[in-house]
Amino acid sequence: MAQYLILIYADERDWSALSPEESAAVYAQYEAFGTRNAAAIRGGSELSPTTTATSIRSDEDGAYLVTDGPFVETKEALGGYYLIDVESLDEAIAVAKQVPVGAGGVEVRPLVEHGA
Amino acid sequence: MPGSAVRDALAEAHRHEWAFVLAAAVRVTRDLDLAEECVQDAYAKAVVAWSEQGVPARPGAWLTTAARNRAVDLIRRESIARRSLPLLIVESAASIGHDLDEDIFGDDRLRLIFTCCHPTLSAPARVALTLRLVCGVTTAEIARSFLVSDPTMAARITRAKKKIAAAHIPYRIPAADELPARTDAVLDVIHQLFTTGHTAPTGAQLVRNDLTTQALDLARMLRALLPGNREVIGLLALILLSVARADERLAPDGTLKLLADQDRTRWDAGAIAEGTALVRESLRDGPPGRYALLAAINAVHDEAPAWEDTDWPQIVGLYDHLLRIWPTPVVELNRAVAIRFAYGPAAGLVALDRLADDPRLATYPYLAATRADCFRDLGRHTEARPLYEQAILLTGNDVERAFLKERLQQLSR
Numbered sequence: 001m002a003q004y005l006i007l008i009y010a011d012e013r014d015w016s017a018l019s020p021e022e023s024a025a026v027y028a029q030y031e032a033f034g035t036r037n038a039a040a041i042r043g044g045s046e047l048s049p050t051t052t053a054t055s056i057r058s059d060e061d062g063a064y065l066v067t068d069g070p071f072v073e074t075k076e077a078l079g080g081y082y083l084i085d086v087e088s089l090d091e092a093i094a095v096a097k098q099v100p101v102g103a104g105g106v107e108v109r110p111l112v113e114h115g116a
Numbered sequence: 117m118p119g120s121a122v123r124d125a126l127a128e129a130h131r132h133e134w135a136f137v138l139a140a141a142v143r144v145t146r147d148l149d150l151a152e153e154c155v156q157d158a159y160a161k162a163v164v165a166w167s168e169q170g171v172p173a174r175p176g177a178w179l180t181t182a183a184r185n186r187a188v189d190l191i192r193r194e195s196i197a198r199r200s201l202p203l204l205i206v207e208s209a210a211s212i213g214h215d216l217d218e219d220i221f222g223d224d225r226l227r228l229i230f231t232c233c234h235p236t237l238s239a240p241a242r243v244a245l246t247l248r249l250v251c252g253v254t255t256a257e258i259a260r261s262f263l264v265s266d267p268t269m270a271a272r273i274t275r276a277k278k279k280i281a282a283a284h285i286p287y288r289i290p291a292a293d294e295l296p297a298r299t300d301a302v303l304d305v306i307h308q309l310f311t312t313g314h315t316a317p318t319g320a321q322l323v324r325n326d327l328t329t330q331a332l333d334l335a336r337m338l339r340a341l342l343p344g345n346r347e348v349i350g351l352l353a354l355i356l357l358s359v360a361r362a363d364e365r366l367a368p369d370g371t372l373k374l375l376a377d378q379d380r381t382r383w384d385a386g387a388i389a390e391g392t393a394l395v396r397e398s399l400r401d402g403p404p405g406r407y408a409l410l411a412a413i414n415a416v417h418d419e420a421p422a423w424e425d426t427d428w429p430q431i432v433g434l435y436d437h438l439l440r441i442w443p444t445p446v447v448e449l450n451r452a453v454a455i456r457f458a459y460g461p462a463a464g465l466v467a468l469d470r471l472a473d474d475p476r477l478a479t480y481p482y483l484a485a486t487r488a489d490c491f492r493d494l495g496r497h498t499e500a501r502p503l504y505e506q507a508i509l510l511t512g513n514d515v516e517r518a519f520l521k522e523r524l525q526q527l528s529r
Contacts, residue, residue, distance in 0.1 A: 002284040088286035089236060090294075110283040 003042070003085050003111040004092040009076040010104025012049050029100035037084070037095050044082035076104055083111075118167045125171040126162060131333065133176035134252030139224030140180045142287060144187035146204040148249065148277050151187065155252075158182035204231075204280065204287045225250070226341045227287050229334075233302040234285045241276035242305050248273055250337075251330050261327055262312070299342065303351050303407065306334045310355050314362075315513060328362065331355055350398035350408030356391035357414035360384040372519040376423040388418045409438040428458030445474045453486055461493035481510035485520060497527040 018026065034041060050070045057065050070077070082099070086092050089110070096106050118126070137158060141151035158179045165178075172178040232245040244262070247253040253261075259269035279285065290298040313327025335352040342348050364378040395415045398408035413434045420426040435451035449471055456464025468487050477483045488503035504524040511517050 088284045089234075090286050090290075092284075093236070108283075112282070 001085050001087060002089075002092075002113070003083060004089075005109045005111060006044075006082040006084060006092075006096050006099060007078055007107040007109065008080040008082075008099060008101055008104065009107065010079045010101055011075055012077050012079065014103060015079065016049070026100065026102075033098055033100055037098065040084045040086050040091070040095050042083040042085050044080065046080040047078060049079075050077045079104070118163050122163065122166045122171060125166060125175055126159065129162070129175040129179060130159065130252055133179055135225045135228055135250045135337065136176055137179045137183050138249060138252070139228040141183040141187050142204065142228065143224055144184050145191065146287075148204070148280065150190060151183075152249070154183045154186040154190065155179075157186045204284075225337065226289050229302055229338070229341075230289060230298055231280060231285060231287050233298075233305045234280070235298070235301050236283065236285060237276050237279060239304075239308070241272055242301070243308055244269060244273050245276050246305050246334070247309070247330060250334065253330065257326070261324060299345060299347070302338065303347060306331050306338070306351060307354075307407070309334070310358075314358060315516070321515070325362070328355070328359055332359060346398045346400075346402065347405040347407050349394050350405055350411050353391045353394035353398055353411035354407050354414060356387045356394065357411055357418050360387035360391065360418060366515070370515065371522075372515050375417065380420075380422065383418065388415075391415065392419065403441075404437070406438060406442045409434055409441075413438075426457070428454055432458050445471055445476045446480070449477065449480075449483055449486065456486070456490055456493075461490040465490045465494075479510055481507045481516070481520075484510065488523070492523070492527065501527055 015023075030046075034044075053068075053070045055067050055070060057067075059065060082095075084092060084095055086095065089108070092108050092110075096108050099106050134155070138151055138155045141154045142148060145151045145154065161182050162175070162179060166172070166175075229246070229250055232249055233242045237245065240262075244258050247258045247261075248255060255270050255273060256266050258273075259266045262269065264272075289295075309327050310331035313324040313329075313331060332352075332355050335348070335355050338345075338348050339352050360383050361375075361378065363384075364380075364382050365373055367373045391411065392415045395408065395411045398404065398411060404412070413431055416427055416431050416434070431454040432451065435447065435454055439447050439451060449468070452464055452467035452471070455467045465487065468483070468490065471477055471483060472487070484503045485507035488500045488507060491497070491500035491503065501524065504520055504527070508517055508520045508524065511520065
């Protein structure tokens with residue numbers, strides 16, 4: 001078995017523009033996705049918007065620079081993730097295709113395995 | 117120094133057995149690099165063993181056994197170190213160290229091909245990996261074929277292999293519902309190899325016989341492995357019917373020889389007979405696919421006793437059909453060329469007008485060249501001139517450029 005992170009990218013403005021009914025409908029889709037793929041899913045969550053993010057970087061003196069916001073401004077931002085455990089990339093893609101991401105997209109990244 | 121019989125047998129085994137031997141070794145190693153090492157070792161051992169004991173009755177089986185024995189050996193020795201490496205997902209675990217019977221492993225070439233042509237690999241990586249692993253072409257040779265440096269090609273192949281291992285691209289034949297799309301991806305790779313070889317996009321040579329030969333071998337292999345697939349049959353037919361004319365495409369002085377000027381008695385009659393029989397097979401039992409139609413178009417050319425006998429209206433009809441299932445500007449351009457010969461240059465120009473502003477053809481030399489030809493045939497040389505000049509700028513192939521310059525010079529001032 002192999003583990004993958006499914007990274008969900010979407011436009012945050014689209015998400016925040018939804019009415020309560022519309023966002024409830026999207027949550028229902030995600031819930032259905034979670035139920036359908038429960039055997040593969042090991043974890044996951046929606047992330048709060050990038051406006052709530054804090055970036056931390058250390059300089060060469062070892063001092064930390066803590067700033068508000070993400071490192072880069074892009075149209076599509078990481079909005080959530082799933083950790084899945086499946087047989088191979090083909091199965092991971094089959095699960096990722098079902099993520100109800102709408103106009104956004106998902107990225108599938110294998111986790112590095114250290115030892116067995 | 118091996119004798120000529122051994123050298124021939126090795127060359128033959130390299131061309132026809134490489135994929136078989138490697139695929140069998142992968143079953144044991146579950147690691148592409150290690151499997152390649154074992155196959156190279158088996159071929160090296162064969163040079164010595166065959167020279168001393170003669171060429172075995174079944175060279176492929178001999179090489180497979182040698183490669184697998186080497187693999188079992190290496191794995192036993194390295195078993196502790198290997199535990200930390202991501203291994204290929206092989207459908208059923210190989211029974212390492214047990215009776216290495218042929219039947220346990222069977223023919224794994226399809227698994228190897230589908231892995232090399234997996235859609236999550238980049239298109240150039242799929243082509244390179246297929247040449248390296250399925251055809252056994254060296255990285256240096258692949259780099260030369262695609263006019264990139266050795267380190268660039270080596271990096272491309274290494275990156276692809278790493279992705280296969282780290283992302284767990286499975287080493288298996290796709291499930292039934294995925295099989296058609298995945299087979300199309302394999303056919304794409306073979307077709308791309310063939311078209312790159314048929315008219316090299318850049319460089320001094322018009323045809324790269326090494327690539328067309330690899331494409332033909334791959335199409336034959338796929339035909340044997342997926343016998344019922346009509347598009348596989350269509351692609352094999354297309355390659356055969358094009359290769360049949362390959363030697364006549366260049367004049368002895370190295371200049372381009374048009375279809376109209378070729379000596380048809382020098383075309384390869386055997387390849388044409390095999391190709392046309394396959395076209396018929398690919399067109400039976402259902403709507404034709406794109407390769408079957410492309411092959412049928414080539415069959416019409418190959419079966420015409422002379423250029424004047426070419427059945428252009430039938431070719432237009434075949435392109436009409438092709439355009440419906442494969443609506444690309446290049447297909448539309450080729451259809452316009454057929455219209456030019458079927459119904460005259462004025463009709464050809466009308467068909468080409470629709471494409472004149474298509475951005476997807478903006479850098480495609482054949483659009484300008486074809487429009488130039490139509491204007492030339494109509495005696496409108498002032499309109500033809502800038503179009504030939506444009507085509508000369510756009511083509512990267514030296515032979516084609518020389519031909520277009522000749523055409524330009526022939527225009528009246």
